[in-house]
Amino acid sequence: MSFIDLLMLGFGEAMTLQNLSFxxxxxxxxxxxxxxxxxGPTATIAVLLPITFFLPPLAGIIMLAGIYYGAQYGGTTTAxxxxxxxxxxxxxxxxxxxxxxxxxxxxxxLAVAALxxxxxxxxxxFAIAVAGPTLSxxxxxxxxxxxxxxxxxxxxxxxxxxxxxxxxxxxxxxxGLLLGMVGTDQSTGQDRLTFGAIELFDGIDFIxxxxxxxxxxxxxxxxxxxxxxxxxxxxxxxxxxxRDDFRRSxxxxxxxxxxxxxxxxxxxxxxxxxxxxxxxxxxxxxxxxQDFGTGVVEGVAAPEAANNAAAQSSFIPLxxxxxxxxxxxxxxxxxxxxxxxxxxxxxxxxQPEIFWGLVASMWIGNALLVIxxxxxxxxxxxxxxxxYRLLYPAILLxxxxxxxxxxxxxxxxxxAAGFGxxxxxxxxxxxxxGPLLLGFVLGPLLESNLRRTLxxxxxxxxxxxxxxxxxxxxxxxxxxxxxxxxPAFRKSRQEAFQEEEG
Amino acid sequence: MAGPSAPDKGDKPDLLTAAIFVGLGxxxxxxxxxxxxxxxxxxxxxxxxxxxxxxxxAVGLGVGIPALRRPAQAIEAVRLxxxxxxxxxxxxxxxxxxxxxxxxxxxxxxxxGSLADxxxxxxxxxxxxxxxxxxxxxVFVYGLGVQVPLWPV
Numbered sequence: 001m002s003f004i005d006l007l008m009l010g011f012g013e014a015m016t017l018q019n020l021s022f023x024x025x026x027x028x029x030x031x032x033x034x035x036x037x038x039x040g041p042t043a044t045i046a047v048l049l050p051i052t053f054f055l056p057p058l059a060g061i062i063m064l065a066g067i068y069y070g071a072q073y074g075g076t077t078t079a080x081x082x083x084x085x086x087x088x089x090x091x092x093x094x095x096x097x098x099x100x101x102x103x104x105x106x107x108x109x110l111a112v113a114a115l116x117x118x119x120x121x122x123x124x125x126f127a128i129a130v131a132g133p134t135l136s137x138x139x140x141x142x143x144x145x146x147x148x149x150x151x152x153x154x155x156x157x158x159x160x161x162x163x164x165x166x167x168x169x170x171x172x173x174x175x176g177l178l179l180g181m182v183g184t185d186q187s188t189g190q191d192r193l194t195f196g197a198i199e200l201f202d203g204i205d206f207i208x209x210x211x212x213x214x215x216x217x218x219x220x221x222x223x224x225x226x227x228x229x230x231x232x233x234x235x236x237x238x239x240x241x242x243r244d245d246f247r248r249s250x251x252x253x254x255x256x257x258x259x260x261x262x263x264x265x266x267x268x269x270x271x272x273x274x275x276x277x278x279x280x281x282x283x284x285x286x287x288x289x290q291d292f293g294t295g296v297v298e299g300v301a302a303p304e305a306a307n308n309a310a311a312q313s314s315f316i317p318l319x320x321x322x323x324x325x326x327x328x329x330x331x332x333x334x335x336x337x338x339x340x341x342x343x344x345x346x347x348x349x350x351q352p353e354i355f356w357g358l359v360a361s362m363w364i365g366n367a368l369l370v371i372x373x374x375x376x377x378x379x380x381x382x383x384x385x386x387x388y389r390l391l392y393p394a395i396l397l398x399x400x401x402x403x404x405x406x407x408x409x410x411x412x413x414x415x416a417a418g419f420g421x422x423x424x425x426x427x428x429x430x431x432x433x434g435p436l437l438l439g440f441v442l443g444p445l446l447e448s449n450l451r452r453t454l455x456x457x458x459x460x461x462x463x464x465x466x467x468x469x470x471x472x473x474x475x476x477x478x479x480x481x482x483x484x485x486x487p488a489f490r491k492s493r494q495e496a497f498q499e500e501e502g
Numbered sequence: 503m504a505g506p507s508a509p510d511k512g513d514k515p516d517l518l519t520a521a522i523f524v525g526l527g528x529x530x531x532x533x534x535x536x537x538x539x540x541x542x543x544x545x546x547x548x549x550x551x552x553x554x555x556x557x558x559x560a561v562g563l564g565v566g567i568p569a570l571r572r573p574a575q576a577i578e579a580v581r582l583x584x585x586x587x588x589x590x591x592x593x594x595x596x597x598x599x600x601x602x603x604x605x606x607x608x609x610x611x612x613x614x615g616s617l618a619d620x621x622x623x624x625x626x627x628x629x630x631x632x633x634x635x636x637x638x639x640x641v642f643v644y645g646l647g648v649q650v651p652l653w654p655v
Contacts, residue, residue: 054646167565168516171523174558178530178551185547192547193533216588223584223618389622390630393612396588397634400595400611405648413596417589424585428577429518451545459543 007129010356014364019059023361026063027368030070035078035380036391040088041071042434043218045331046210047395049338050402057339058354062361064335068328069121069311069362072271073369076113076304077380080106089271089307092279096292096299103295108241110377112297113304114370116253120305121366123257124264124312128319129359135320136345142321144449144456145463149473151446154323156477157267159435166484169435172426176439177446179204186448199411206334208403208412209440212419213426213433215399219392220424241297249301252282256302260309270314270326271307278306312362318343319355323442327434330441513569514577520566527558587618603654604643608635 013019033044045064052060075090080097093113100109142150159169182193183203194200241249259281260274282302283289292299315332317325322344324330336343341354348355373380403416426433457463465471530551537548591614598607612631616622642648 051646165565167561168519171519171558171561171565174554174561175523175526177554178526178558181551181554188538188547190537190547192537192551193530195533216592220584220588220618223588224581389616389619390626392619393615393630394634396591396615397608397611397638400592400599401638401642401648404596404599404650405642405646408600408649410596410600413599414593417592417596420592421585421589425518425522428515428580429522430515431519431522447550450550454542454545457543459541461542 003129006352006356007360009353010358010360011364013058013353013357014062014360018056019062019357019361020364022055022059022063023066023365024368026066027070027365027372029063030067030072031074031077031369031372031380032383033067034071034074034076034090035383036386040214040218041068042210042327042331043214043395044071045328045335046207046214047398047402049207049210049331049335050405052335053338053406057336057341058357060339061332061335061354061358062365064332065315065358065362066365068332069308069365070369072304072307072311073114073117073373074380076117077110077373077377080109080113080300089275089311090304091272092275092303093300095279096294096296099293099295100297100300105295108245108297109300111241111374112245112249112301114373116249116256116301116305117308118366118370119253120257120260120309121312121369122363124261124309125359125363125366127261127313128316128362129356131316132320132348132355132359135316136348139321139345140349142469143467144452145467146469146473147449148446148453149464149467149470149477150321150323151442151449153473153477153480154267154317154325155435155438155442157480158325158438160480160484165430168431172431172433172435173439176436176441177443179209179436180440180443181447186444187451197411199409199415203444204415204440205406205412206330206337206437206441207406208416209419210331210334210437211399211403212416213423213436215395216417216420217423217427217433219396219399220420221427222388222392245297249297252298252301253305255282255285256305257309259302260306261313263306264310264313265316265325267317267323267325270328271311274310275303275307278302308366315358315362319347319358320345322445324438327437330437333441511571511574513572513575515575516565516569516572518577520562520569523562523565524559525562527555527562530555530558583620584618588615591615591618599650604639604650604652605635606654608638 014023029044029048030041033041044067048064048067052064055063072089076093076097079090079093080101083094083098097109097113100106155173156170159166159173178193180203182200184191184201191201256278259278260271263274263277264270279292279299279302282298283292286292286296286298288296314325314329317323318329318332322333322342324333333343341347341351399416400413403413406412423433453463454461463470464474534548534551534555537551538546539548539552540546591611594614595607595611598610609631612634613627616627616630639652643650643652
């Protein structure tokens, strides 16, 4: 089938009433949680994962994807209007966006952000459509040795590109790997690390960990941070940007899209990293870098385009290689797994309607988001006045029902509550739980591929350096590790994340 | 955890991290002691757990030892109320949903969970509890078919 045929197949799938409504639902939910501070896309998707079990595979995945990129739009609204980033990825947008709002140009900032995001989303969708088939046919030639090296590279790169201390992130990955080993051993059938609990023989459910670490412990952490101050809204003026705004922002949008699409591809990359990098890149490119932070439209256009592009292009490694590059994608991977679909090159060959339907739905979702966001901004902003006190019991209930509904077992809910406490301790120790999820989903894959490789090679590990693709991955891993030792690189990495952590 | 009188040295969050890593690594080693490690060519179930645990202990030491010499940094204050209230609310919910019914479990969860953040009005909490329970019953029990008794028998 030709490219156009496949795209038409995708649109045919995505345009069914059911899929269209789940796309809309995802986009709406994404915007909602993007606007509300204190609830992030990771927690939301963790809460909704069990629900997708009751939906057809494509509809569920479309909805979850919509939440992820929808949140990037929603986060902008609050960043611009109230100087309160709804998502980590819109932190940089506050710098210039809020200044613009103070000057009475909030409407222009929001419109540029929305149109820029839509453009970026369109480009990234095409990038997936083009890169998908190419990469996945490449991936079909991968043997177990290549997969092992790829996963090792992916896991390490993810810790370096993500924020936080690298050693801690590596430790979290190791804990994730260890948790992934709990249960019956795949090849010998022996139970491992189960404390003798029969409930653990099937391993720990991803949803239990995700809801515990992200749902429950986030609620507890938010409740600890009391005192949400009153919100003052900047008035929304004329919505349409001026001709001058357009002239100044189109190049920024293009650059932001490029930076975002590329960074989204990398392990550990994703919307947050992309928006920060795009902003500093734009500042370097600008003839008047000193104006940044005083309300220049490029400072809104570039990071907003970048975060949306990255949110979408981070699907590429998952859909083509079956390797999630950040914790959001780890969630998506488990959403596929719930339906017995293992993402990777075979999906594209055997179930093209899933891949192309998702790609088409992303474009439709982006178009819907522009409609949802621009005319309805007033409504979303009103939501900011809903106090967290009324919000968290609802989240708590959805989390509990979600975990319980998987197997109707008390044990699962108790375990999730336990992971909630563990997550709380992690927060106190300033460890980010994201890498743990990545280790957990990749653990079993890594182990089975490693065992298979060494079984075929009769225990000789030299295969890893004999295969060219595997060797490249390993060299890249070593280089990355080496870079971490160099102080200069470490410093610039710290600078890149400084604003985020502050 | 961290005492209120912090000495001059020691990055407490990092030391806690090291304790978690080393502790989990040791626990994993202990649990996996009886598992057969096998050989490289024929890995047994115990091989990778052991490798991962040893790495985890190494990383824990790598985080912890430099932290001893860094200037003191305290762990954020712990407020027990949200931790205890939320955890208890969840655990009781699990038992109540199985043995009592969804409606009772949900009402309990929201009313008890609301106690984690004192200062709200009782009327609001009750309205919220009833509203969310009805919503949950419609969406999850009727709509999605979660297997749980709706009313107490």
